[in-house]
Amino acid sequence: MIEYSPIPLEKRHIKKAGRILCESFKDNPLWKHLIPNPDKRENEMVLLWELFVRYGIKYGRAFVTSKNVEGVSLWTSSQYAKMTFWRQFRCGGFKVLRKLGVGFLKRSNVVNKTLSLAHEKYAPPDHWYLLQLAVDPNHRGKGFAGKLLRDFFAQTKKDQKPYYLETGVKENVSMYQHLGFEAVGTIIIPKIQVKMWFMVRE
Secondary structure, eight states: OOOSOOEEOOGGGHHHHHHHHHHHHTTOHHHHHHSOOHHHHHHHHHHHHHHHHHHHHHHEEEEESSTTOSEEEEEEEGGGOSOOHHHHHHTTHHHHHHHHHHHHHHHHHHHHHHHHHHHHHHSOSSOEEEEEEEEOGGGTTSSHHHHHHHHHHHHHGGGTOOEEEEESOHHHHHHHHHTTOEEEEEEEETTTTEEEEEEEEO
């Protein structure tokens, strides 16, 4: 049982948090499409996830399970849910996106457009958005994901805002439902045939 509370994610945690996110998503069909070269995928994904972590720190709320960083959660308010080029630039994104190349940008634009349209359709007007959630594969099944989410719910209860997320992992849907989320829609991303679930917790 996890008895301690998550702590704010700091700059010293960025690399480890990025590595955990990479390990969690490197075999995900969506990310295989975005970075198709298996020889480059891991190194490029680490850079990209570190960008996500910096974005969460700068434009939202970012947490790790403990100083040992067994898991990480990244949240933003709906105001900053869209990772615009300028916002990414301010988080060091220009260097990262240049490294990933034009092909990645074209593929990600298609995916981002689809997810943005779904976000507009399914998310409540003013909400907290779960940008990313991941637990180190060596620590799964120990309650870390639930602890990260429940702690954030407790911290933000006074805001009286709903929570929104999307997931492309079918097995995660039941976990989120157990934590109070309701599936409000699904979509198949064009060309790659990846199914996404969109979920809201009031």
